[in-house]
Amino acid sequence: MSALLQVKDLKRHYEVHIPEGLFGRKASLKAVDGVSFAIEKGRTLGLVGESGCGKSTTAKLVLGLIPATAGTVEFAGTRVTARHDAQWRAMRRRMQMIYQDPLGALDRRLPVITQIAEPFEIHHPEMPAAERTERSALLMESVGLRPDMAMRYPHELSGGQRQRVVIARALALDPDLLVCDEPVSALDVSIQAQVLNLLDDLRERTGFAALFISHDLKVVRQMSDQVAVMYLGRIVESGLPEEVFRHPQHPYTKALVSAIPTPARRGKRERIVLEGDPPSPVDVPSGCSFHTRCPIAQASCRTVAPQLIESGGHAVACHLVNAGAAPAVQAAE
Amino acid sequence: MTIDTTPGLEPASPAHASGSVFTSKSRVGAFFEAWPPLVLIALFWIGLIAVVVVGAKWIAPYDFMALDLRARLIPPVFMGGSWLHPLGTDELGRDVLSRLIVSIRISMVIAFLSTLIAAIVGVSLGFLAAYFRGRVEQVILMLIDAQAAMPFMIIALAVLAFLGSSLFLFTVLMGFYGWERIARISRGLAISANERGYATAVRDLGATPFRIYSRHILPNIASTLIVSLTLNFPEVILLESGLSFLGLGVQPPMTSLGNMVGYGRDYIQSAPWIMLAPSAAIVVTTLSISILGDWMRDKFDPTLD
Amino acid sequence: MVQYLLMKIFRALVTVTLIVSAAFVVLRLSGDPAIIILGPEAPPEAFEAFRRNWGLDQPIWVQYFKYFAAVFQGDLGNSMRDGRSALVVVGERIPLTLAITLPALFIKLAIGLPAGVMAALYRNTWVDRLIMMLSVAGFTVPSFVLGLVLAMIFAVWLGWLPSGGSDTWAHAVLPTVTMGLVGAAVIARFTRSAMLEVLGQPYIRTASAKGLLWRDVVRSHALPNAAIPTLTIIGFLVGSLVAGAVVVESVFSWPGVGRLLVNAVANRDLAVVQVILLLVGLTMVGANLAVDILYGIVDPRLRIKRLQAGS
Ligand SMILES: Nc1ncnc2c1ncn2[C@@H]1O[C@H](COP(=O)(O)OP(=O)(O)OP(=O)(O)O)[C@@H](O)[C@H]1O
Ligand code: SF4
Ligand SMILES: [Mg+2]
Numbered sequence: 036m037s038a039l040l041q042v043k044d045l046k047r048h049y050e051v052h053i054p055e056g057l058f059g060r061k062a063s064l065k066a067v068d069g070v071s072f073a074i075e076k077g078r079t080l081g082l083v084g085e086s087g088c089g090k091s092t093t094a095k096l097v098l099g100l101i102p103a104t105a106g107t108v109e110f111a112g113t114r115v116t117a118r119h120d121a122q123w124r125a126m127r128r129r130m131q132m133i134y135q136d137p138l139g140a141l142d143r144r145l146p147v148i149t150q151i152a153e154p155f156e157i158h159h160p161e162m163p164a165a166e167r168t169e170r171s172a173l174l175m176e177s178v179g180l181r182p183d184m185a186m187r188y189p190h191e192l193s194g195g196q197r198q199r200v201v202i203a204r205a206l207a208l209d210p211d212l213l214v215c216d217e218p219v220s221a222l223d224v225s226i227q228a229q230v231l232n233l234l235d236d237l238r239e240r241t242g243f244a245a246l247f248i249s250h251d252l253k254v255v256r257q258m259s260d261q262v263a264v265m266y267l268g269r270i271v272e273s274g275l276p277e278e279v280f281r282h283p284q285h286p287y288t289k290a291l292v293s294a295i296p297t298p299a300r301r302g303k304r305e306r307i308v309l310e311g312d313p314p315s316p317v318d319v320p321s322g323c324s325f326h327t328r329c330p331i332a333q334a335s336c337r338t339v340a341p342q343l344i345e346s347g348g349h350a351v352a353c354h355l356v357n358a359g360a361a362p363a364v365q366a367a368e
Numbered sequence: 369m370t371i372d373t374t375p376g377l378e379p380a381s382p383a384h385a386s387g388s389v390f391t392s393k394s395r396v397g398a399f400f401e402a403w404p405p406l407v408l409i410a411l412f413w414i415g416l417i418a419v420v421v422v423g424a425k426w427i428a429p430y431d432f433m434a435l436d437l438r439a440r441l442i443p444p445v446f447m448g449g450s451w452l453h454p455l456g457t458d459e460l461g462r463d464v465l466s467r468l469i470v471s472i473r474i475s476m477v478i479a480f481l482s483t484l485i486a487a488i489v490g491v492s493l494g495f496l497a498a499y500f501r502g503r504v505e506q507v508i509l510m511l512i513d514a515q516a517a518m519p520f521m522i523i524a525l526a527v528l529a530f531l532g533s534s535l536f537l538f539t540v541l542m543g544f545y546g547w548e549r550i551a552r553i554s555r556g557l558a559i560s561a562n563e564r565g566y567a568t569a570v571r572d573l574g575a576t577p578f579r580i581y582s583r584h585i586l587p588n589i590a591s592t593l594i595v596s597l598t599l600n601f602p603e604v605i606l607l608e609s610g611l612s613f614l615g616l617g618v619q620p621p622m623t624s625l626g627n628m629v630g631y632g633r634d635y636i637q638s639a640p641w642i643m644l645a646p647s648a649a650i651v652v653t654t655l656s657i658s659i660l661g662d663w664m665r666d667k668f669d670p671t672l673d
Numbered sequence: 674m675v676q677y678l679l680m681k682i683f684r685a686l687v688t689v690t691l692i693v694s695a696a697f698v699v700l701r702l703s704g705d706p707a708i709i710i711l712g713p714e715a716p717p718e719a720f721e722a723f724r725r726n727w728g729l730d731q732p733i734w735v736q737y738f739k740y741f742a743a744v745f746q747g748d749l750g751n752s753m754r755d756g757r758s759a760l761v762v763v764g765e766r767i768p769l770t771l772a773i774t775l776p777a778l779f780i781k782l783a784i785g786l787p788a789g790v791m792a793a794l795y796r797n798t799w800v801d802r803l804i805m806m807l808s809v810a811g812f813t814v815p816s817f818v819l820g821l822v823l824a825m826i827f828a829v830w831l832g833w834l835p836s837g838g839s840d841t842w843a844h845a846v847l848p849t850v851t852m853g854l855v856g857a858a859v860i861a862r863f864t865r866s867a868m869l870e871v872l873g874q875p876y877i878r879t880a881s882a883k884g885l886l887w888r889d890v891v892r893s894h895a896l897p898n899a900a901i902p903t904l905t906i907i908g909f910l911v912g913s914l915v916a917g918a919v920v921v922e923s924v925f926s927w928p929g930v931g932r933l934l935v936n937a938v939a940n941r942d943l944a945v946v947q948v949i950l951l952l953v954g955l956t957m958v959g960a961n962l963a964v965d966i967l968y969g970i971v972d973p974r975l976r977i978k979r980l981q982a983g984s
Contacts, residue, residue: 119571124575125574127572134565140565140569142566142570142584144584144587145584153573157573157575157576157579510687510691513688514688514692517957518953518954518957519917521916521919521920522913522949522953525919525934526696526699526947527699528938529937529941529942529943529946530699530943531699532941602813606815610815610816610817613923614920614923615939629818633924636829647822654815655809655810655813662809
């Protein structure tokens with residue numbers, strides 16, 4: 036059975052102007068640089084990584100919001116392109132997105148019920164107004180919004196409520212794939228859990244597949260069936276959440292995991308502090324792009340780029356791991 | 369603008385400085401702060417003009433073309449005339465007030481329709497430029513620059529010379545006044561709206577560009593557009609009355625404010641009221657709309673120039 | 674700088690091309706160019722020659738290029754009124770228009786610039802309010818109304834000046850003053866906002882914070898910088914001298930290009946209209962180009978640099 040979403044060797048390079056010397060120079064910013072993954076029907080892939088590693092860019096590429104420099108995205112067997120034609124618009128019915136900033140994603144001049152009903156107007160113009168209203172009201176209810184909020188404007192709602200509106204709108208047409216780009220990072224910590232639980236419930240009820248993006252490992256872990264860790268536009272490790280987070284293989288993942296402040300783990304494991312900032316995606320280091328910060332880097336890391344090699348459903352892109360140390364660890368599990 | 373409180377109105381004794389007196393006074397102050405008197409007067413005048421435009425038929429005491437050769441060149445009531453003709457009559461005994469009312473109606477209707485045309489043309493081109501960017505945008509920007517570089521008066525005269533004048537053509541022609549400013553503003557606003565999330569979000573829902581622009585972007589930028597249209601309106605009135613004054617705009621037997629002034633100039637010595645009445649109407653109306661527009665701009669949209 | 678100039682010159686040429694093309698298009702829209710240019714009473718052999726000359730039997734784009742060639746050779750047809758070359762007919766009137774528009778330009782600047790600067794310096798005081806009120810009045814009173822009111826006062830009531838004609842210098846006074854006052858309002862408003870913009874800049878506040886006399890700050894830093902945006906509007910006014918004169922010349926029966934244009938439009942003397950259209954277009958483009966070149970010379974960035982280096 037082929038996956039619902041199949042992403043192959045996806046790249047997105049931005050041409051940027053660097054103010055340098057007399058005229059500056061043009062350079063290529065490798066926001067996403069060769070990413071492959073697949074999402075099965077009804078499953079959720081979590082994507083984690085530091086700010087700027089290319090998560091949002093990946094999300095936009097997957098939905099065909101921006102054109103890819105190279106690589107392919109296939110959704111239910113159809114190529115996803117970024118040409119915004121009728122076919123592209125029709126495809127929106129089956130793939131939707133939830134944004135980081137719900138206030139920005141809503142039109143501040145329309146009552147929220149109108150905005151929730153908009154997908155019906157767009158894709159089912161023949162639907163009678165009464166049915167539209169009824170279904171929108173049901174949607175509101177299903178995302179936990181009170182009926183009296185229907186005629187409110189976005190700025191009259193709290194951040195969590197706004198995100199619920201965005202979620203209701205995205206789910207209006209029962210999409211097969213929902214891309215959530217940091218859906219809770221703009222929300223108050225106390226509300227984050229509520230919205231996450233809501234998404235979880237809805238997923239259980241409606242069975243959409245999801246690409247769930249966050250820089251918060253705990254959130255990703257809660258939401259995902261599979262996780263992928265991104266660094267500088269590439270996936271460096273992927274696998275089941277328990278595998279990846281309990282037994283991280285890649286030095287970068289290890290550092291990320293060790294940074295989670297968990298009472299249970301305190302004292303058990305040393306916190307690995309990464310030195311320096313991530314390098315600029317304009318000048319990606321040669322070889323393993325992580326070698327500038329890797330605590331166990333070797334000479335060969337500087338020249339040869341490691342491949343993402345899978346073994347037992349757990350894939351890692353690191354010379355040391357793939358040279359044999361890792362299989363030993365895995366075998367022990 | 370701040371309203372000075374006159375010292376003489378200060379409460380005379382502490383006993384009088386009770387809460388109620390104080391609040392009622394500051395409430396009046398707050399009212400005038402929100403609605404400066406000049407703006408109120410301007411609004412009142414605009415309301416009056418609106419009534420005249422709508423009800424010209426019923427308000428005008430005489431038919432504006434009716435001749436009365438026995439009642440020629442009667443001065444207005446405050447210059448020794450009678451209430452029969454409050455603003456006097458002209459050389460042919462036509463009632464100046466009635467003519468004024470009809471002229472106001474025609475001038476305003478032309479200005480309104482023209483501004484509407486300018487709005488449609490400007491917004492459409494501005495949106496097209498914002499949507500297509502690239503080459504289409506360059507062409508539209510070039511048109512905008514070319515239009516802005518040429519005094520519109522000259523263009524209007526040339527078109528009138530080449531194509532002749534009819535009321536329809538004239539209104540359409542006036543409709544091209546100011547489109548370039550509106551196009552420029554709409555383009556800028558639409559581009560920044562596009563960069564805001566809501567337009568992208570609706571696009572990602574699968575909305576057509578037409579829907580995005582008409583349902584979402586247009587309502588979001590409407591207040592700024594309305595302000596700039598309000599500022600365009602008096603300029604169209606001036607242009608129309610100028611051309612009609614020159615005898616190249618609205619043609620007799622139709623009459624407009626500019627026509628009346630043009631006709632009245634021949635009687636500047638013997639019957640100055642023929643010319644002064646429409647002149648005053650033009651000045652007070654354009655002034656009122658400008659005051660209103662400036663005020664709206666300061667209040668709603670300080671970024672617009 | 675050279676690139677900047679070339680760019681500007683290129684744009685100017687594009688605009689000229691657009692204007693000439695627009696004239697071509699409107700000319701075609703309005704009927705048979707032979708009749709329009711030569712007049713309906715021209716002899717048939719003239720029509721023949723004209724059609725052959727301008728290649729009216731050829732495809733439209735060939736005609737288009739021929740039209741351009743004719744325009745650049747000054748071959749713009751004859752006036753329908755007296756059959757003389759339209760170029761000559763218009764040319765004769767230019768000095769008369771300049772005789773009132775140039776002094777009017779002087780009045781505009783002499784009143785408008787100081788008024789705008791004063792309004793900005795005394796922002797939100799009664800000085801500012803008064804000047805701005807007069808300026809708004811200047812915007813909303815049409816020039817024909819102002820002209821007629823001035824004529825009524827100074828010609829009809831006081832009898833000091835003639836109300837129309839062009840026989841003596843006294844005839845030029847009212848049209849000049851009318852145009853000057855209206856234009857002064859425009860310049861005052863523009864200068865004020867340019868000045869306010871400059872006065873709000875950090876370098877002005879720095880300069881005055883450094884203890885420089887406010888007067889010196891204004892004179893040596895604020896004014897030169899405010900002059901730059903003001904140049905644009907002055908350029909526009911210079912370019913639109915003829916346009917501004919159309920109404921006023923008609924009010925005072927001053928026989929300049931503006932009045933000629935009104936008469937030509939009324940009589941549909943298209944050759945004359947076309948010449949004036951091109952004349953206005955060229956002055957406009959020329960004035961804009963001049964302003965752009967001046968811009969390049971008094972580049973604000975250079976000024977700011979000098980300011981910082983000097984202090
Ligand atoms: N339109 C663009 N032009 C140029 N560079 C861009 C553009 N969009 C993103 N980038 C760059 O691409 C890289 C990846 O950006 P992206 O938004 O995908 O990161 P992210 O992982 O989502 O980060 P965050 O967690 O902060 O949202 C960044 O370095 C960013 O600066
Ligand atoms: S390949 Fe080398 S540098 Fe890269 S993560 Fe592994 S050990 Fe570190
Ligand atoms: Mg992001």
